[in-house]
Amino acid sequence: MSAIRLCGVGKTYAQYARPSDRLLEVIIGRKRHREFVALQPLDLTLNRGEVLGLVGMNGAGKSTLLKLIAGTILPSSGQVEKHGRISALLELGAGFHPEMTGRENVYLSGAVQGLTTEQIDGLYAGIVEFSGLADFMAQPVKTYSSGMFVRLAFAVATCVQPDILIVDEALSVGDGAFALKSFKRIMDFKDAGSTILFCSHSLYQVEAICSRAIWVHRGGIVLDGASSAVTAAYGQYLESGLLPGETPPLAAQAPAVVAMDSQPAESIAIHAPQGQARIAAIEVRGGGRVDKELELESGKDDLTVWVQFASDPALPDPSLAVTLVRADSSIVASASSHNDGFSVGRAVDGRGEVELTFDKLPLLKGDYWVTVFLGCERAMHVYDHAEMVARVRVIQQGLAQGVVALPHTWQTVSDRSAGG
Amino acid sequence: MPIVRRLASLGRNFIDGVATPFRLMWEQRGLLRLLIRREMVGRTSGTSLGSAWMLVQPALQMLGMWFFLVIVLQVRSPGRVPFVNYFLVGMVAWTMLSEILQRNLTVLVEFGTLYQRTIFPLPLLPLLPLLVSGAIYGTVLVVVAGVMEGPVAAAGAALGILLLLIWLVPISYGLAVLGLFVKEARQVVPFALTMLMYVTPILYMPEQLPSALRTWSALNPLADIVALLHAIVQGEPWSLGNLVRPLIIWLVLTPAAWMLFKRTEPHMREAL
Numbered sequence: 001m002s003a004i005r006l007c008g009v010g011k012t013y014a015q016y017a018r019p020s021d022r023l024l025e026v027i028i029g030r031k032r033h034r035e036f037v038a039l040q041p042l043d044l045t046l047n048r049g050e051v052l053g054l055v056g057m058n059g060a061g062k063s064t065l066l067k068l069i070a071g072t073i074l075p076s077s078g079q080v081e082k083h084g085r086i087s088a089l090l091e092l093g094a095g096f097h098p099e100m101t102g103r104e105n106v107y108l109s110g111a112v113q114g115l116t117t118e119q120i121d122g123l124y125a126g127i128v129e130f131s132g133l134a135d136f137m138a139q140p141v142k143t144y145s146s147g148m149f150v151r152l153a154f155a156v157a158t159c160v161q162p163d164i165l166i167v168d169e170a171l172s173v174g175d176g177a178f179a180l181k182s183f184k185r186i187m188d189f190k191d192a193g194s195t196i197l198f199c200s201h202s203l204y205q206v207e208a209i210c211s212r213a214i215w216v217h218r219g220g221i222v223l224d225g226a227s228s229a230v231t232a233a234y235g236q237y238l239e240s241g242l243l244p245g246e247t248p249p250l251a252a253q254a255p256a257v258v259a260m261d262s263q264p265a266e267s268i269a270i271h272a273p274q275g276q277a278r279i280a281a282i283e284v285r286g287g288g289r290v291d292k293e294l295e296l297e298s299g300k301d302d303l304t305v306w307v308q309f310a311s312d313p314a315l316p317d318p319s320l321a322v323t324l325v326r327a328d329s330s331i332v333a334s335a336s337s338h339n340d341g342f343s344v345g346r347a348v349d350g351r352g353e354v355e356l357t358f359d360k361l362p363l364l365k366g367d368y369w370v371t372v373f374l375g376c377e378r379a380m381h382v383y384d385h386a387e388m389v390a391r392v393r394v395i396q397q398g399l400a401q402g403v404v405a406l407p408h409t410w411q412t413v414s415d416r417s418a419g420g
Numbered sequence: 421m422p423i424v425r426r427l428a429s430l431g432r433n434f435i436d437g438v439a440t441p442f443r444l445m446w447e448q449r450g451l452l453r454l455l456i457r458r459e460m461v462g463r464t465s466g467t468s469l470g471s472a473w474m475l476v477q478p479a480l481q482m483l484g485m486w487f488f489l490v491i492v493l494q495v496r497s498p499g500r501v502p503f504v505n506y507f508l509v510g511m512v513a514w515t516m517l518s519e520i521l522q523r524n525l526t527v528l529v530e531f532g533t534l535y536q537r538t539i540f541p542l543p544l545l546p547l548l549p550l551l552v553s554g555a556i557y558g559t560v561l562v563v564v565a566g567v568m569e570g571p572v573a574a575a576g577a578a579l580g581i582l583l584l585l586i587w588l589v590p591i592s593y594g595l596a597v598l599g600l601f602v603k604e605a606r607q608v609v610p611f612a613l614t615m616l617m618y619v620t621p622i623l624y625m626p627e628q629l630p631s632a633l634r635t636w637s638a639l640n641p642l643a644d645i646v647a648l649l650h651a652i653v654q655g656e657p658w659s660l661g662n663l664v665r666p667l668i669i670w671l672v673l674t675p676a677a678w679m680l681f682k683r684t685e686p687h688m689r690e691a692l
Contacts, residue, residue: 019691023601026683071539074686086539094537100458111451112540 001083003048003164003195004069008078010041011064038064040220041077046197048083048163051190053210053227054199055234061219062199066090066168069197084163084195087113089153091168098142102133102152105141109156123159130185131155132178147178154182161189168199177275177312180381183209187380203231208380217243239330277311277318277383279374280351284390286361292389296361298396299405303358309374309384313350316377320344320354324368325388332368332403333358338379362405365396430675437678441589444544445551452544452551459552474556475563478515482508482564489623498627501654505568509577509653510622510646512564513584516557517642518613523549524592525599525606532692542685546596547589554585565653576652584645587670590677597677597684600691620646641666 014033016022021032039061046052054062067073068080070088095112096105106127110120128134131151141149158165167186186209190196200206206213206227213230215223215237223230223244233244283306286294296303305322321336335356337344346352369388375381445452464473489495490504497503527545534540558581566574598605620642621629629637637643644662651658 013690019600020602020604022687022691023597023684026687027680067537072537073689088538091537095534095540097458097531097534099462100454104454104458108451108454108534111448111454112534112538117450117453 001048002045002081003050003083004044004046004197005081006042006044006069006078007081008041008043009039009068009075009080010037010077011039011061011068011073012037012076037219039068042221044214044221044224046195048195049190049193050212051196051198051210053206053213053230054197054216055201055203055206055213055231056216060216062216063090063168064219065216066166066197066199069164070166082164085114085160086164086166087157087160087162088166089150089157089168090166094153096141096149096153099140101140102137102144105152106137106156109153110159113156113160115160119160127152127155127159130159130181151178154178154185158182158185158189161192162194164195164197165189166197169201180275180376180383183376183381187378203235204382205380207231208378239328275312275315277309277315277350277374279307279372279384279386280310281308282306282372282386282389284370284392286392293391293393295393295395298364298394298400299360299362301361303361303370303392304355305357305370305372306353306355307372307374308353309351311346311350311352311374311383313346313348315350317344317346317352318383319375319377319379320356321373321375321379322356323371323373324358324363324392325371326366326368326403332363336379338375338377361392361394363392363394364400364402364405365394366403368392368394433675433679433682434671436682437590437593437674440543440678441547444541445547448541448544451541452547455544455548456552456555459548475560478512478557478560481515482511485511485623495624497625499625499656501650501656503625505654506625506650506656507623508564508568509561509650510620512557512561513581513646513649514617514620514622516553516561516581517584517588517645518617519553519557520549520588520592521595521613522610523553524595525609528596528600528688529692536689536692542688543593543681546592546681550585550588550592554581557581558585561653569654573653580649580652584649587645587666590670590673593681594673594677597680600688601684616640616642619643622646638665641669 013036014022014025015036016025016033024030025032042065054065056062064073066088067090068075069082070086070090071080071082072088072090095109097108100108103124106124107117107120110123111117115123128137131154133148133152136144136148141152144152165186183205186196186198190209196209198206198209210227212225213227214221215230215234223233237243283290284292284294285304285306286296287301294303307320307322309318309320311318319336319338321334321338323334324332326332335358337354344352344354368391370390370392371385371387372389373385374383376383460471460474464471467473469476486504486507489507495503497506499506524546527549528542531545535542535545558578561577561581562574565577595605595609599609617623619637619640621637626634626637626643626647638661644666647656647658647662648666650656651662
């Protein structure tokens with residue numbers, strides 16, 4: 001059963017020289033505008049309980065598509081079918097009256113969502129508790145920071161489980177602890193069968209949360225499929241500028257150069273604030289040395305990454321991930337404690353140390369950088385990360401080409417034919 | 421057949437134009453209550469008298485005008501109703517009408533953040549100035565009429581204000597659209613209202629107009645409205661024309677304004 005069905009839905013914005021031209025056009029019925037195609041006619045069906053991620057560059061048409069589904073703008077062509085109650089977080093502060101207090105805005109947003117005063121009365125305490133803004137509910141929201149805005153907006157929009165939830169980048173504004181709480185709520189809705197549309201520039205979040213993703217490019221859908229495949233293709237596009245099916249010109253294949261000086265040093269935070277976790281220290285070892293620049297022999301030396309972190313003891317055990325990236329930011333290899341089913345232990349004060357070893361590093365000659373991520377227990381939300389903390393120069397004997405030496409065997413085919 | 425279809429469409433728009441505001445007021449009563457309360461609080465927040473200012477402020481305005489007209493200019497009534505009584509009833513109603521119409525020019529811009537990125541019942545917004553100003557000035561007029569003429573006049577004032585508010589509904593929708601799409605309207609309408617006030621018997625009584633101008637006042641529907649209000653509250657003479665002319669205007673404007681609002685509604689978010 002479909003929750004959302006778009007048939008030939010497109011959006012063309014009209015640009016008028018003067019606002020009055022728009023009114024004249026409506027009254028007279030004669031065209032007085034120039035057109036800008038924001039979304040080409042497209043078909044899209046989303047089944048109940050499906051979680052769809054949207055990726056794409058700024059201005060690609062993602063927000064327009066979400067607004068069409070939410071119903072805040074009307075399509076220029078085609079039909080939008082929706083089944084169920086929709087909650088949408090389309091823009092920071094949207095739907096709030098700046099002069100009204102937080103409390104009044106809760107009732108205002110609730111009323112706009114179709115809730116009665118009595119229903120909002122019953123939900124109010126939960127909304128305040130979730131937003132963590134109990135001390136600020138009597139203040140006008142014009143005095144709120146952007147983070148406070150998004151806390152309250154998200155808490156109200158999700159106070160009742162919607163049939164369809166639309167989240168457009170809004171969560172990127174909130175702090176880490178609140179983002180984690182929000183993701184948990186989204187996952188709860190997902191588990192309970194809500195249909196979710198999630199737009200984010202964080203490809204990792206899209207892949208972690210969504211089962212399916214679409215890549216919107218210049219007002220059209222260029223790829224629709226499993227979120228892992230779509231985010232991988234889009235990630236490739238961000239690196240190479242190539243759309244699916246395109247091949248690179250030879251001159252464009254040279255890697256970009258990243259200066260070591262611009263990379264952040266490891267963090268030295270000792271305690272993590274409430275609801276958060278921080279990387280405290282990182283050491284990268286190999287070839288008998290601990291340094292930010294190592295030289296290792298391919299297939300012989302081990303590479304070890306030691307990470308010390310601090311986390312709020314009230315949080316579940318975090319997860320860690322290490323990636324090896326090349327100068328052009330392409331990921332060559334990664335290891336994640338969550339993916340490997342490894343439980344990261346901690347002391348009672350929330351501090352912990354973890355060591356990861358890549359045995360007999362099978363990378364081939366070249367420069368690689370180590371990046372470390374500290375995430376939540378489901379490896380969905382990133383609390384902290386340290387990019388390119390060490391450079392590993394791999395040297396090799398022999399002429400093998402590529403980035404990795406895959407385990408392999410050779411055999412002479414004639415021996416097998418002779419035996420048969 | 422096209423004429424029949426057009427008439428049917430006009431009829432539908434007339435019914436929608438009359439029924440939808442009432443339906444919306446009922447369906448969105450929770451939202452409306454919040455918005456009205458915020459309007460009331462916003463007008464007087466931070467003042468020592470608080471919400472009392474909503475009644476004190478128009479009362480002071482009337483007092484100032486009365487001082488100027490009756491004490492300084494010594495305007496006297498040629499009829500049975502004392503000039504000050506006549507002036508107060510007309511002036512309170514006019515202030516309400518003027519405030520509603522001017523506020524409706526900006527109401528769709530002012531509440532843009534509420535509806536630009538959300539699903540919001542837009543036809544509710546032009547009703548907000550009607551209800552807020554109607555509540556404030558309606559109360560003032562009922563008190564003024566009650567004190568001056570007694571309880572029957574107070575009841576008449578309440579009825580008169582209610583009818584005036586209903587008459588203003590299509591004009592409010594029209595001006596809300598005009599204010600959003602034609603910015604010049606925000607400059608022209610206040611001036612036009614000031615001029616209309618001068619040609620409407622508010623600061624003077626109809627009998628004080630030169631006879632040549634009395635014929636022209638038949639072209640001013642607001643003169644009819646004021647005449648009817650004085651008739652309801654103070655028993656002043658009125659004619660059938662005073663009733664028919666505003667009624668025809670209302671019957672014509674209701675489907676036209678509603679059609680204009682509904683046609684432009686899909687463009688409102690993009691026009692902001």
